[in-house]
Amino acid sequence: ACSLTSRCIVTMTENQAVKAVFEQIPANQFSLSVNNQGSGSGNVIGNGINCGNDCTNEYPENTGVTLIATASSDSTFDGWKNATDCSTADSCQLTMNQVQNVIATFNLIEPNSLKVNITGDGTVISSPDGIHCGTDCQESYRPNTWITLTAKPQIGYKFESWNGGGCT
Numbered sequence: 001a002c003s004l005t006s007r008c009i010v011t012m013t014e015n016q017a018v019k020a021v022f023e024q025i026p027a028n029q030f031s032l033s034v035n036n037q038g039s040g041s042g043n044v045i046g047n048g049i050n051c052g053n054d055c056t057n058e059y060p061e062n063t064g065v066t067l068i069a070t071a072s073s074d075s076t077f078d079g080w081k082n083a084t085d086c087s088t089a090d091s092c093q094l095t096m097n098q099v100q101n102v103i104a105t106f107n108l109i110e111p112n113s114l115k116v117n118i119t120g121d122g123t124v125i126s127s128p129d130g131i132h133c134g135t136d137c138q139e140s141y142r143p144n145t146w147i148t149l150t151a152k153p154q155i156g157y158k159f160e161s162w163n164g165g166g167c168t
Helices: none
Strands: 029-037 042-046 049-051 056-060 063-071 075-081 091-096 100-108 112-115 122-127 138-141 148-153
Touching: 029 042, 029 049, 029 091, 042 100, 056 063, 063 075, 063 100, 091 100
Parallel strands: 029 100
Antiparallel strands: 029 056, 042 049, 042 063, 063 091, 075 100, 112 138, 122 148
């Protein structure tokens, strides 16, 4: 007997049961999208975001969101774009008061080249593999990789010394 108004008039001619239904008005929702860009790779995580997998989420107005960028082992994190509250630090703090499209930039770490020269008769091999100097005397390695070089003299020669490149 009642319509969709906030007033309901009930005539009490018998027992009656009336139910008032209230629905919460949703707060303003804003979308946050995170895209990874650059030559490298990495992951961005935050409240409701895990990029690689889920790069978009909706947030109520004025919700604080912290994004954290983690570069893959062969990459570096080089900063945020389209995020005025973010710097080149690995974390980014946003207040969701508008639609936001954030870009996280990851770039590949450029490898360093190791070149071996031999004086006399012998070979030099590397661990990890890559150099077998006699035939292959140059290889590229990721920065901060520890390379062990082993000198093997030919018959009639002895190993004398290392020169240059940090070998002792």
